[in-house]
Each structure stands twice: as structure tokens, then as C-alpha cells.
Amino acid sequence: MAVDAVIFDIGNVLIEWQPERYYDGTIGPERRAALFEAIDLHAMNDRIDAGGDFQQTVYDTADANPQWRAEIRDWHDRWIEMARPAIPHSIELLKALRSKGVPVFALSNFGIGSFAFAETQYPFLKEFDRRYISGHMGVIKPEAAIFEQVEADCGLRPDTLLFTDDREDNVAAARARGWQTHLFRGAEGFADRLVEEGLLSAREAVLPRGPAAADLAVPAA
Structure with missing residues (x-):
């Protein structure tokens, strides 16, 4: 055809889109594994991909998980380092x-x-x-x-x-x-x-x- x-x-x-690779480099593989086990960041990203506000969706997730606030905010603040x-x-x-x-x-x-x-x-x-x-x-x-x-x-x-x-x-x-x-x-x-x-x-x-x-x-x- x-x-x-x-x-x-x-x-x-x-x-290349490799968030895990970014976090491995910033907080180390063990903490990255703990972060992704505790919080479904890819589900958060699905909400953004479906039309949710980029910064607000990430920051709301960060505020709901204060023990990981800085790391989650990176998904917005340092996003380009994950997409390269x-x-x-x-x-x-x-x-x-x-x-x-x-x-x-x-x-x-x-x-x-x-x-x-x-x-x-x-x-x-x-x-x-x-x-x-x-x-x-x-x-x-x-x-x-x-x-x-x-x-x-x-x-x-x-x-x-x-x-x-x-x-x-x-x-x-x-x-x-x-x-x-x-x-x-x-x-x-x-x-x-x-x-x-x-x-x-x-x-x-x-x-x-x-x-x-x-x-x-x-x-x-």
C-alpha cells in the first residue's frame, strides 16, 4: 500500500525523553527508584499531556508530597534536561x-x-x-x-x-x-x-x- x-x-x-536518567544523575539511582515508587510521575505527566497546566500540575504534585517537593519541581523547572x-x-x-x-x-x-x-x-x-x-x-x-x-x-x-x-x-x-x-x-x-x-x-x-x-x-x- x-x-x-x-x-x-x-x-x-x-x-530523547529519559526522566529516570536525569534523576539518576541528580539524586542517584537508589533515591530515584524510591521517588518513582512513591509517586507516579508518569501519570502526572499524562495529565499534562492531556491538557493540564504544566507548572501547576507539577507544583501541585510537589506540594502534595513535601518530602519530594524539590525533586518533583524539577520535572517543570529542569524539564529540558530530561528531554535531550x-x-x-x-x-x-x-x-x-x-x-x-x-x-x-x-x-x-x-x-x-x-x-x-x-x-x-x-x-x-x-x-x-x-x-x-x-x-x-x-x-x-x-x-x-x-x-x-x-x-x-x-x-x-x-x-x-x-x-x-x-x-x-x-x-x-x-x-x-x-x-x-x-x-x-x-x-x-x-x-x-x-x-x-x-x-x-x-x-x-x-x-x-x-x-x-x-x-x-x-x-x-
Whole structure:
């Protein structure tokens, strides 16, 4: 089946998203494990991704757990240190697809405030033909409604959409809608898939070496 648009997740596809790694570096693995056992920070983040106010949601959670107040506030105050670095090869694939005239969309669980800030750090986030950001949509992956909204807005048949995401549940939900899917386990594997689909040549799918490649590594702070 022909592909009429390629849809990228953002976290761990275009930008590394590793809160645990951040906390391991700031408070150590043992305290990080205790923090995440005591408080479901990813559930807190889901509320932000569904449209909750970024700072208020984090600060309210911090105030409700005073023994971890400073650490939880970091989720807002030092968020960009959890959402870095960019993944250069994935960015190059995005740019290569656009240069070939292939429509490229973003579909990501991302808060309104956190995404607005991410745009200031990662200019390539403005390069999509369409952007579907869960905070603005009021629903998060893998709920079926978010995929339905994408279909209704873009007007393309589900079986002509090629979607890549690093989470198996999100990929399964898209596949259930009839989308073509790719479970992201690294940019090289997705590059191979784009070549297989005839969207890029093998040459176009390879990350450039030298200064050009360095230009793709957008600073995260």
C-alpha cells in the first residue's frame, strides 16, 4: 500500500525523553527508584499531556508530597534536561522526506506548555506539515480518539499513513485503526523502512558525516 504521509512520534524518536536518567544523575539511582515508587510521575505527566497546566500540575504534585517537593519541581523547572538530546539521524530523515515532497506529520503526547518551550530549543519541531499535539487535542495515545482526530483532520485514508513510535501500545492502537506502523528502535531501522517503502533512496536515508551532521544535533539547552 502506498504511503501518503509519514507520522513521527517525538519523544524517543526525535528527542530523547529519559526522566529516570536525569534523576539518576541528580539524586542517584537508589533515591530515584524510591521517588518513582512513591509517586507516579508518569501519570502526572499524562495529565499534562492531556491538557493540564504544566507548572501547576507539577507544583501541585510537589506540594502534595513535601518530602519530594524539590525533586518533583524539577520535572517543570529542569524539564529540558530530561528531554535531550535530539536524535540527529531521525531529524535528517524528517528533512529528507520533506525535501522529497512527502507530507510529514507529528503525533505526540506532549503538554501545551512543555511543547511551546521545546519549540524554542528544537527549531525542527516547526517543520512538520501538520502537528498533532495531545495537550491541544485533549486526548493522549494510545486512546483511539486521538488517531480518529488525526484521520478526520488530514483527510487521508488510514492505510496510507505510516506511523512510527517507540511504544508498543501506541503502535498497536494505530495498527488497529488500519495505519501502517513501525516500532521505533533506532533511526537506522526506520531509515531502512523508509527505503523499503520507496520513500527515500538508500543514499538519502543515510546520516551525513562531517559538519552537516553536526548541524542536525540541535542543542537542548
